[in-house]
Amino acid sequence: MSTFSDALTRLGSAQKSAKGAPAYSRFVNRKLGRVLAAASYVVGLTPNQVTGISACFTFAGIALIALVSPAPWLGLVVCLALVIGYAFDAADGQLARLRGGGSKSGEYLDHMVDALKVSALHSAVAISFYRFFDLDHAAYLLLPVAFTVVAAVLFFGMILKDLLARAHRAAAGVPAPPPEAPSTLRALLVIPTDYGFLCVAFLLFGFKDVFLPLYALFFAGNLLFLLAASVKWFREVGALDATPAQSGSQRVNA
Template sequence: MSFSDALTRLASAQKSAKGAPAYSRFVNRKLGRVLAAASYVAGLTPNQVTGISALFTFSGIALIALADPALWVGVAVCLALVVGYAFDAADGQLARLRGGGSKSGEYLDHMVDALKISSLHSAVAISFYRFFDLDHAAYLLIPVGFTVVAAVMFFGMILKDLLARAHRASTGAAAPVQAPSTLRSLLVIPTDYGLLCVAFLLLGFKDVFLPLYTLIFAGNLLFLLAASVKWFREVGALDAAPAEPQRVGV
C-alpha cells in the first residue's frame, strides 16, 4: 500500500470527534494521520510509534526542567511536545489501519499518557523553582495543582469510558451516536493538551508564560469541577439502565 492509499484509508477510519478540543480535533489528528500513513509505509508497529512519541515528549519535558528558559528553549520544547503529541495520535490510527489494536498496545499508550501528564507539570514546578524569579513561593502550587487536576481528569475520562463500554458489553446496548460540535470544541480549548504544547513557545518570556500557564490551569480546574458532576450522573444512569433479560433454557 502506498502512502497516498494509506492516507485515503485513514480518512475514513477516524474515531469520533465528539468532545475533542479544537487543536486535537482539527490539527493534531490530521498530523497524526500523515504520520500514521508514513509509519505504515515504513513498516513500523503501533507500539514503536508510541515509543517515538514518548521519545519526543519526554525530551521536551526534560528540557523544561533542565534548561534556563530562553527563546530557543521555548521553541525546542514546543516542537518536541507537538511532534510527540502528533505521534501519540498516530499510534491508534496506525493500529486501525493495520486491522485493529491490541490490549497491550492500549495499555502502553495509556501508561505513557499517564506518565506524561504527571511529569510535564512536575517539570514546570522545577523550572519555576530553579529559573523563575517568583515573588511568592505560593506560585509553585500552580503546577502542583495542575498535576493533580490533569491526573484526575485523565483518570475520570478513562474510567467513565471503560464503565460505559463494560455496560454496553453486558447489556448489548449500542454506543450512543452524537455529531461533534465545532462550538464545543472551541469552548473546551483551555483543556486541550495541544494548546498547552503551543503555550511553551512563550516559556522564555517568564512574565508572559506564568500568567498564561495559570489561566490554562484555571480553565482545566473549572472544567474538571463541572465535568465531574456530569460524568457522575452519566455513570449513575448506567446503574438505572435495564439489565439484559435472562435467557430461559428450553
C-alpha cells in the first residue's frame, strides 16, 4: 500500500494539461485536489466516492445560500463548503488517474454533478436575493437567473466541444494533439470565469452592498467570455468537418 507521500509524488506526474485553466483552478484548486486525492488513495476511497463527498460539501453550501439570511459568519461557512467541494471535485479525476484511469460511468457522474451545481448555485442566489436582499429594483432578480443560463450554456459548450473533438479524432484515426504550454497571462485574464474565485467571493456574502456588484461583475465576465468563446468554438468544430472520418477498412490499411 502506498504511503501518502508516495501517492502525492506519483500524482505530480499524473496531471492533465493546465491549458486554458483559470488562475484559482490552476494554481490553488489542483494543488488542493492533489493532496485530497493522495489522502483518498491511501484510505481506499474510489473516485465516485470522492465525487460524492464533493457533492455533499457543494450542495450543503448551496442550501445555506438559499435558506439562511446572509451574515458574515454565513459567508465564511458557505465559502469553506464550496471551496472544499471544489477541491474534492479536482481530486476525483486525479485519484482516477492515480488508480490507472477513470471509467465512463465516473466521468458521467462527475459531469452530471458539475452541471447540477453550476445551475443550482445561481438559483440559490436568486432565492436569497428574493428572500433576504433589500433590492431597489426587482430587476436585480434577473441577474442570477441570467447567470444560471450563461453558466449552464458555458459548461455545456466546453463539454460538447471536447466531446466532438475526441469523437472526430477516434473516427478519423488522428492522435490527440500534444498539450500546449499553459499561459499564466490567460489564466489571470479569465479570472471572472473561474468557479473557484466565485466560491471565494462568497466570503463577502454577508455584506450585501459589496456582494451584489461583485456578483454582477462575475456575471458580466462570464457573459463576455461566453460570447467570445462561442464564436471560437464554432470555428474549431467547423474545422473538424475539413478532416473527413476514415472508414474502418481505411484505418486498418493505414
